[in-house]
Amino acid sequence: MGARADYVTRPRELIAAVLRREPRFLSAAEIHDRLKGEDSRVSLSTVYRTLDRLRAKGEVTERTDLEGEAAFMICEPAHHHHHAICGECGRVEDVDCTAMEQFADSLRALHGFELDGHAMEFFGRCRACR
Ligand SMILES: [Zn+2]
Ligand SMILES: [Zn+2]
Ligand SMILES: [Zn+2]
Known part of the structure:
Protein backbone atom coordinates (compact mmCIF):
# COMPACT_ATOMS: atom_id res chain seq x y z
CA MET A 1 0.00 0.00 0.00
CA ILE A 74 -1.98 28.65 -1.04
CA CYS A 75 -3.12 30.89 1.74
CA GLU A 76 -4.59 30.68 5.20
CA PRO A 77 -8.26 29.74 4.69
CA ALA A 78 -9.21 29.71 8.37
CA HIS A 79 -8.50 33.39 8.75
CA HIS A 80 -10.64 35.83 6.75
CA HIS A 81 -8.42 38.30 4.95
CA HIS A 82 -7.88 40.14 1.68
CA HIS A 83 -5.12 40.28 -0.89
CA ALA A 84 -2.97 43.23 -1.91
CA ILE A 85 -1.53 42.23 -5.29
CA CYS A 86 1.60 43.87 -6.72
CA GLY A 87 1.11 44.85 -10.36
CA GLU A 88 4.87 44.63 -11.02
CA CYS A 89 6.01 41.31 -9.58
CA GLY A 90 2.69 39.71 -8.62
CA ARG A 91 3.58 39.37 -4.97
CA VAL A 92 0.51 38.89 -2.77
CA GLU A 93 0.29 40.32 0.74
CA ASP A 94 -2.40 39.13 3.10
CA VAL A 95 -4.32 42.12 4.43
CA ASP A 96 -6.29 42.14 7.63
CA CYS A 97 -9.98 43.02 7.35
CA THR A 98 -10.74 45.06 10.48
CA ALA A 99 -11.49 48.28 8.54
CA MET A 100 -14.47 46.52 6.92
CA GLU A 101 -16.37 46.40 10.21
CA GLN A 102 -16.83 50.16 10.13
CA PHE A 103 -17.81 49.97 6.49
CA ALA A 104 -20.51 47.37 7.29
CA ASP A 105 -21.85 49.68 10.01
CA SER A 106 -22.13 52.65 7.65
CA LEU A 107 -23.70 50.46 4.95
CA ARG A 108 -26.38 49.49 7.45
CA ALA A 109 -26.86 53.09 8.64
CA LEU A 110 -26.86 54.78 5.23
CA HIS A 111 -28.55 52.17 3.05
CA GLY A 112 -30.27 49.86 5.51
CA PHE A 113 -28.26 47.11 3.89
CA GLU A 114 -27.33 44.09 5.97
CA LEU A 115 -24.00 42.72 4.84
CA ASP A 116 -23.63 38.92 4.68
CA GLY A 117 -20.27 38.81 2.97
CA HIS A 118 -17.84 40.67 0.78
CA ALA A 119 -14.95 40.20 -1.64
CA MET A 120 -12.21 42.71 -2.17
CA GLU A 121 -8.75 42.92 -3.71
CA PHE A 122 -6.19 45.71 -3.57
CA PHE A 123 -3.86 46.59 -6.43
CA GLY A 124 -0.62 48.53 -6.36
CA ARG A 125 3.09 47.98 -5.88
CA CYS A 126 4.81 46.03 -3.15
CA ARG A 127 7.65 47.26 -0.95
CA ALA A 128 10.30 45.90 -3.31
CA CYS A 129 8.74 47.36 -6.47
CA ARG A 130 7.73 50.79 -5.19
ZN1 LIG B 1 -4.21 34.99 1.47
ZN1 LIG C 1 6.27 43.73 -6.37
ZN1 LIG D 1 -12.97 41.08 4.67
Whole structure:
Protein backbone atom coordinates (compact mmCIF):
# COMPACT_ATOMS: atom_id res chain seq x y z
CA MET A 1 0.00 0.00 0.00
CA GLY A 2 2.85 2.38 0.93
CA ALA A 3 4.50 2.64 -2.49
CA ARG A 4 1.22 3.09 -4.30
CA ALA A 5 0.01 5.76 -1.88
CA ASP A 6 3.31 7.65 -2.42
CA TYR A 7 2.79 7.52 -6.15
CA VAL A 8 -0.70 8.98 -5.81
CA THR A 9 0.20 11.82 -3.44
CA ARG A 10 3.41 12.87 -5.16
CA PRO A 11 2.13 15.36 -7.82
CA ARG A 12 -0.01 16.93 -5.15
CA GLU A 13 2.98 17.45 -2.88
CA LEU A 14 5.15 18.79 -5.70
CA ILE A 15 2.49 21.28 -6.71
CA ALA A 16 1.83 22.36 -3.13
CA ALA A 17 5.59 22.87 -2.65
CA VAL A 18 5.78 25.12 -5.74
CA LEU A 19 2.82 27.16 -4.52
CA ARG A 20 4.21 27.45 -1.01
CA ARG A 21 7.52 28.77 -2.30
CA GLU A 22 6.05 31.80 -4.09
CA PRO A 23 3.73 34.35 -2.53
CA ARG A 24 1.86 35.01 -5.78
CA PHE A 25 -0.91 33.55 -7.89
CA LEU A 26 0.41 31.05 -10.44
CA SER A 27 -1.46 29.65 -13.43
CA ALA A 28 -1.48 25.91 -14.12
CA ALA A 29 0.97 26.51 -17.00
CA GLU A 30 3.34 28.46 -14.72
CA ILE A 31 3.19 25.70 -12.11
CA HIS A 32 3.89 23.15 -14.84
CA ASP A 33 6.91 25.21 -15.99
CA ARG A 34 8.31 25.30 -12.46
CA LEU A 35 7.89 21.53 -12.17
CA LYS A 36 9.69 20.95 -15.47
CA GLY A 37 12.60 22.98 -14.09
CA GLU A 38 12.73 20.46 -11.27
CA ASP A 39 12.89 17.59 -13.72
CA SER A 40 9.61 16.06 -12.59
CA ARG A 41 7.30 14.17 -14.92
CA VAL A 42 4.04 15.72 -13.91
CA SER A 43 1.97 16.46 -17.02
CA LEU A 44 -0.02 19.64 -17.51
CA SER A 45 -3.28 17.69 -17.33
CA THR A 46 -2.18 16.22 -13.99
CA VAL A 47 -1.46 19.76 -12.79
CA TYR A 48 -5.00 20.80 -13.78
CA ARG A 49 -6.56 17.73 -12.18
CA THR A 50 -4.55 18.13 -8.99
CA LEU A 51 -5.38 21.83 -8.71
CA ASP A 52 -9.05 20.97 -9.12
CA ARG A 53 -8.83 18.54 -6.24
CA LEU A 54 -6.85 20.91 -4.01
CA ARG A 55 -9.36 23.67 -4.69
CA ALA A 56 -12.31 21.40 -3.90
CA LYS A 57 -10.69 20.63 -0.55
CA GLY A 58 -10.09 24.31 0.11
CA GLU A 59 -6.32 23.84 0.12
CA VAL A 60 -5.67 26.34 -2.66
CA THR A 61 -7.32 29.64 -3.46
CA GLU A 62 -8.33 30.23 -7.07
CA ARG A 63 -8.49 33.62 -8.67
CA THR A 64 -9.54 34.58 -12.19
CA ASP A 65 -7.78 37.61 -13.64
CA LEU A 66 -9.29 40.20 -16.00
CA GLU A 67 -8.28 38.12 -19.03
CA GLY A 68 -10.20 35.19 -17.56
CA GLU A 69 -7.13 33.15 -16.71
CA ALA A 70 -7.30 31.12 -13.51
CA ALA A 71 -4.39 31.27 -11.08
CA PHE A 72 -3.78 29.53 -7.79
CA MET A 73 -2.18 30.24 -4.45
CA ILE A 74 -1.98 28.65 -1.04
CA CYS A 75 -3.12 30.89 1.74
CA GLU A 76 -4.59 30.68 5.20
CA PRO A 77 -8.26 29.74 4.69
CA ALA A 78 -9.21 29.71 8.37
CA HIS A 79 -8.50 33.39 8.75
CA HIS A 80 -10.64 35.83 6.75
CA HIS A 81 -8.42 38.30 4.95
CA HIS A 82 -7.88 40.14 1.68
CA HIS A 83 -5.12 40.28 -0.89
CA ALA A 84 -2.97 43.23 -1.91
CA ILE A 85 -1.53 42.23 -5.29
CA CYS A 86 1.60 43.87 -6.72
CA GLY A 87 1.11 44.85 -10.36
CA GLU A 88 4.87 44.63 -11.02
CA CYS A 89 6.01 41.31 -9.58
CA GLY A 90 2.69 39.71 -8.62
CA ARG A 91 3.58 39.37 -4.97
CA VAL A 92 0.51 38.89 -2.77
CA GLU A 93 0.29 40.32 0.74
CA ASP A 94 -2.40 39.13 3.10
CA VAL A 95 -4.32 42.12 4.43
CA ASP A 96 -6.29 42.14 7.63
CA CYS A 97 -9.98 43.02 7.35
CA THR A 98 -10.74 45.06 10.48
CA ALA A 99 -11.49 48.28 8.54
CA MET A 100 -14.47 46.52 6.92
CA GLU A 101 -16.37 46.40 10.21
CA GLN A 102 -16.83 50.16 10.13
CA PHE A 103 -17.81 49.97 6.49
CA ALA A 104 -20.51 47.37 7.29
CA ASP A 105 -21.85 49.68 10.01
CA SER A 106 -22.13 52.65 7.65
CA LEU A 107 -23.70 50.46 4.95
CA ARG A 108 -26.38 49.49 7.45
CA ALA A 109 -26.86 53.09 8.64
CA LEU A 110 -26.86 54.78 5.23
CA HIS A 111 -28.55 52.17 3.05
CA GLY A 112 -30.27 49.86 5.51
CA PHE A 113 -28.26 47.11 3.89
CA GLU A 114 -27.33 44.09 5.97
CA LEU A 115 -24.00 42.72 4.84
CA ASP A 116 -23.63 38.92 4.68
CA GLY A 117 -20.27 38.81 2.97
CA HIS A 118 -17.84 40.67 0.78
CA ALA A 119 -14.95 40.20 -1.64
CA MET A 120 -12.21 42.71 -2.17
CA GLU A 121 -8.75 42.92 -3.71
CA PHE A 122 -6.19 45.71 -3.57
CA PHE A 123 -3.86 46.59 -6.43
CA GLY A 124 -0.62 48.53 -6.36
CA ARG A 125 3.09 47.98 -5.88
CA CYS A 126 4.81 46.03 -3.15
CA ARG A 127 7.65 47.26 -0.95
CA ALA A 128 10.30 45.90 -3.31
CA CYS A 129 8.74 47.36 -6.47
CA ARG A 130 7.73 50.79 -5.19
ZN1 LIG B 1 -4.21 34.99 1.47
ZN1 LIG C 1 6.27 43.73 -6.37
ZN1 LIG D 1 -12.97 41.08 4.67
